[in-house]
């Protein structure tokens with residue numbers, strides 16, 4: 001099996017936030033930090049919602065920095081999943097400039113049939129027996145799976161990062177449904193990231209993706225320049241996966 005694992009030390013950081021959304025540092029400072037860490041690739045990433053209006057300025061700033069660095073810069077946006085049809089909280093297609101290259105689909109809340117629910121409400125419903133763990137895992141996996149069949153490049157962002165807020169353990173996630181998600185990822189040519197900030201997903205969750213040769217993107221999900229390109233969880237997971245390979 002050919003493994004899609006990046007070379008070590010990791011020379012990429014595929015999710016770095018800036019002051020365009022909730023990052024502490026501007027894109028320029030992030031790029032300088034990436035250079036200092038010897039990175040060759042970095043994905044600029046900021047959170048959008050349906051009414052976000054700063055995308056033209058954001059794309060222009062990434063382009064301006066491309067002319068000022070050797071680091072390959074990718075321009076991405078992150079949007080939360082809204083329901084089990086895989087709808088994403090982002091501007092309409094004709095409001096997204098061409099320079100946006102990739103969309104990260106994120107489980108910031110629980111995307112269920114009919115809409116999102118706050119993690120606290122889902123946790124309470126689980127404790128009250130109104131929802132089962134199986135139903136919640138299914139909603140998380142289904143919403144993610146359904147967003148993949150898109151003309152846009154999609155990356156599954158920090159998959160299962162919400163589980164601790166729900167009181168659920170990733171080790172209990174249904175492997176058959178994860179496998180179906182990986183199959184859809186392979187069919188649609190989409191990708192998944194390993195995320196340092198949330199320390200997710202685990203090697204167990206990623207194994208079906210690796211078995212299908214789906215490229216794993218490695219990211220710190222940095223919200224300040226000082227953490228760009230610094231890995232611990234990701235190295236452990238990649239090591240576990242390469243031992244299998």
Ligand SMILES: [Zn+2]
Pocket residue numbers: 078106108157158
């Ligand atoms: Zn996120």
